[in-house]
Amino acid sequence: MGWFSKDPLQIIAFHSYGSNSHFFARGRALEDESIDLMRKNIFSMVINTYKTFETDEIKNTKLNLKLPNNKILKAVTDNNGYYKFDTSLEDLKSLTNEEGWLQFELSYDDVNINRTIQNQNRFPGEMLIPSKKAVFGVASDIDDTILHTGVVSTLKWRVIYNTVFKNVKRRLPLEGAAEFYHLLHQGITGDNANPIFYVSHSPWNLYRYLEFFLKQNNFPKGPILLRSFSDFLNRKRLKDKPQKQKEIVNLLKTYPDLPFILIGDSGEKDIDIYIEIAKAFPKRILAIYLRSVKHKKKMIRVKTLADSYNEVPILLVKDSNEAKAHAKKSGFIV
Known part of the structure; x- marks a missing residue:
């Protein structure tokens, strides 16, 4: 997991989609390179681009995902730091808001990890289940x-x-x-x-x-x-x-x-x-x-x-x- 690097760890959750009976979430576990998308000078933007593509992945590492009903799902990152939660569950719509978004929380499985920002091993994510009111x-x-x-x-x-x-x-x-x-x-x-x-x-x-x-x-x-x-x-x-x-x-x-x-x-x-x-x-x-x-x-x-x-x-x-x-x-x- 790159324990000798000074950069803190993060878990990026991509906005995903699923259904009432299918939970699907994906994203990537990386070292936080402190990419600032608001930077304006050319040198900083070139550095940002370099950091965007030259990533330090957190490979083959166990992750937990906590649903609003406190159910815990588990996954392992691959060699490029990507993870995927893909499973059948019941009545997921009951966990969504009016727009159909289901919010969840990601974390590293290892409780001894202290390299996250402010030692907060908690990262938000969302999955969309289209509202019953949707017509297209x-x-x-x-x-x-x-x-x-x-x-x-x-x-x-x-x-x-x-x-x-x-x-x-x-x-x-x-x-x-x-x-x-x-x-x-x-x-x-x-x-x-x-x-x-x-x-x-x-x-x-x-x-x-x-x-x-x-x-x-x-x-x-x-x-x-x-x-x-x-x-x-x-x-x-x-x-x-x-x-x-x-x-x-x-x-x-x-x-x-x-x-x-x-x-x-x-x-x-x-x-x-x-x-x-x-x-x-x-x-x-x-x-x-x-x-x-x-x-x-x-x-x-x-x-x-x-x-x-x-x-x-x-x-x-x-x-x-x-x-x-x-x-x-x-x-x-x-």
Whole structure:
């Protein structure tokens, strides 16, 4: 566990999702590198980025998870410090708040650990179980859908520049996105608590960066679904489905009675992924909104695919107002 290091220990809980009978929580145990996302000078931001990707994992270590009813679950971190609690339990909805969030507490199993901050071996976490009032879910991409990243730029140089050299507080969301997502979350009654799931090809190392960005810019709270850094670096095998697609498919299987709205952009492969999902889950996709990007060839290709598939409304939108108008007309929002 790196006993000779001076950095305190921490347990990061990723916002996860489950059901009334399925508890699922994941995250990572790391040494606390004191990453300050508010730093503004370039040197500090470069150091932050280095710390984000050069992590000191707490490997093969026992963890405890305490539920509000005092039930204790146990797990062990893997060689990269990741942990997963995945088990069947009863009546989990009775432990949630009105929005569907179930709060729990994580700790290191070893009672002699004294390297946590202020020796408090307690770390909060949350899991979402969609409210009974929810009438649909939203699965949204992050990159160039709600956050300018430049995924269509040459050699992805703009993504690298924005991540390394831009303070997260200076990163601006696409105009009107937060308001639109709140309207979708509130639904037609104003208190539907429709769940919002944020899906990205980014690695889990950027979880805290993206979580801070969403909170800073007043987006509805929701699970953030990313992928491991090793998968991010390695080219996927030809027959493998993209991680984003796997996550959305799992959402549809986890909540079989909940239709979904899919939101992405026209710059990458969202159109291919979303149409394939819509074909695999007939009548489960209410609409697909794709933000237009400044790339002529990609836009022609996306428009051709959208025009050739008529089973689900597919809108190429320049801004949130266009998506909002369609959602209102369709009875998704007021």
